[in-house]
Amino acid sequence: MSSPALSRHRVRPASSREATRVAIPSPTASYRYDSVAGDWWWSPGMHDLLGLDPLRAPGTESFLAVHHPSDAPRVIEAVTAACDSGRPFALETRVLHPTRAQRSVVLTGEPLRDDTGAVRGVEGLVCDITGSRAPDVDAEAALALQAEVTQMRTAMASRAVIEQAKGVLMLLTNCGEQSAFDLLAHISSHTHRKVRDVAQLLTESAAGRTRLPDDLGAILRDACPPAKPMH
Numbered sequence: 001m002s003s004p005a006l007s008r009h010r011v012r013p014a015s016s017r018e019a020t021r022v023a024i025p026s027p028t029a030s031y032r033y034d035s036v037a038g039d040w041w042w043s044p045g046m047h048d049l050l051g052l053d054p055l056r057a058p059g060t061e062s063f064l065a066v067h068h069p070s071d072a073p074r075v076i077e078a079v080t081a082a083c084d085s086g087r088p089f090a091l092e093t094r095v096l097h098p099t100r101a102q103r104s105v106v107l108t109g110e111p112l113r114d115d116t117g118a119v120r121g122v123e124g125l126v127c128d129i130t131g132s133r134a135p136d137v138d139a140e141a142a143l144a145l146q147a148e149v150t151q152m153r154t155a156m157a158s159r160a161v162i163e164q165a166k167g168v169l170m171l172l173t174n175c176g177e178q179s180a181f182d183l184l185a186h187i188s189s190h191t192h193r194k195v196r197d198v199a200q201l202l203t204e205s206a207a208g209r210t211r212l213p214d215d216l217g218a219i220l221r222d223a224c225p226p227a228k229p230m231h
Contacts, residue, residue, distance in 0.1 A: 027049075027127060027128040027129075027131075028045070028049075028125055028126070028127045028128070029042065029043045029044075029045040029046040029048075029049045029050075029125070029126050030042075030043040030046070030123070030124070030125050030126075031043070031046060031058070031063075031123065031124060031125075031126065032112060032121065032122075032123040033060075033079065033083070033112070033121045033122050033123070034112065034120060034121040035083040035120060035121045035122075036114075036120040036121065040057075040058035040059055040060070040063070041058060042058045046058070046126065049095075049103075049105070049126060049128055050062075050063075050066045050095055050097070050126075051066060051095070051096075051097035051098045051099060051100065052066065060076075063075075064076060066095050066096055066097070067093050067094065067095060067096070068093065068094035068095075068096060068102070070094075071093040071094055074091060074093065075091070075093055075107065078091055078107070078109060079109060079122055082109045082110070082111055082119075082122040083111075083119065083120075083121055083122055084119075085119070086111035086113075086119040087111070088108075088109060088110045088111065089107075089108065089109045090106060090107070090108045090109075091106070091107055092104060092105070092106050092107075092129075093105055093106075093107055095128075102130075103128055103130045104128070104129050104130045105126050105127060105128050105129065105130075106125075106126075106127045106129055107124065107125075107126050108124040108125045108126075108127075109122045109123070109124035110122065110123055110124055110160050111160075117164075117207065158196040158199075161196060161199045161200050161203055162181075162184065162195060162196060162199045164199070164203045165180075165184060165198070165199030165200075165202040165203050166180040166181055166184065166199075167180075168202050168203060168206045169183050169184065169202070172220065172223075172224050173223050173224055183223055184198055184199060184202075186219070187216060187219050187220075190215075190219060191213075191215050191216060191219070198216065201213060201216060202216070
């Protein structure tokens with residue numbers, strides 16, 4: 001896949017309502033990059049967090065321009081890898097905010113998939129951590145930050161696979177979203193597995209990569225409605 005920089009020709013224009021809205025300062029903002037369509041989407045707080053003009057449409061160039069020159073290559077490399085291989089990432093970067101001086105942020109990304117499960121982009125969070133630590137970070141604090149980033153990355157990966165598993169259960173049992181999650185929790189409790197592990201087994205089985213364990217299969221057979229007889 002070519003670099004996301006190509007998306008500068010295909011950006012989602014801001015609506016008149018979005019353009020005139022005053023961004024509320026927030027330590028966290030979200031984004032989505034569709035590499036197939038070449039479109040970016042930012043949550044309302046992204047312009048304020050990055051220090052950009054709210055009238056400016058989201059795009060690769062503006063996203064990279066606010067990062068420290070030493071960090072921008074790592075950002076583009078992480079986004080490109082996520083789009084190419086579906087590899088999630090979490091990294092700390094520096095944002096050159098025009099009115100609040102340099103900011104330290106954690107950028108996370110998870111693969112954005114289409115209805116078939118194919119990777120078509122990346123989505124994630126930008127979290128301002130400037131005020132959460134002292135300017136001079138010692139080795140112990142750096143390790144603590146890395147552990148926090150790892151936990152965030154794990155949580156996002158868990159959320160993604162659980163959402164996929166809920167979709168599988170909704171199709172199999174013809175139930176709603178909440179019922180699908182309740183069924184995941186039920187299977188987790190009765191098979192002594194974590195919810196994320198159950199979700200992983202379900203999605204891999206649905207994709208034909210692995211065989212569903214017998215205990216999970218037995219619970220699903222009880223939960224699935226019987227097939228209607230053929231006339």
